[in-house]
Amino acid sequence: MNPLYRQAIVQSVAGLAFLIALGFLCAGTWDSWQGWVFLAVFAASTFGCKLSVVHLTISWVAWRARLLDSGRSLKELLPGVR
Numbered sequence: 001m002n003p004l005y006r007q008a009i010v011q012s013v014a015g016l017a018f019l020i021a022l023g024f025l026c027a028g029t030w031d032s033w034q035g036w037v038f039l040a041v042f043a044a045s046t047f048g049c050k051l052s053v054v055h056l057t058i059s060w061v062a063w064r065a066r067l068l069d070s071g072r073s074l075k076e077l078l079p080g081v082r
Contacts, residue, residue, distance in 0.1 A: 004057060008050045016043055 019042065023035045 002054075002058065004054045008054050012043075012047055012050055015046065019043075 016039075019039055023039060024030055024032065027035060
């Protein structure tokens, strides 16, 4: 497994545990439908964002490796880049 994927999973689980502790311990009960809805929406959006960032990071590394292997520079491909 890629270390970036592993790090994203560990951080997501730790963040989710922190939100559970913060939300439900402060409420004093597990029977809070607003807490469960918030947790589900926040977890889904956070996971989606982390997954896209990890994917883009890995794609960028692969794209940069292909660019360096081709012998072309970034300035040749993107004229506006200094």
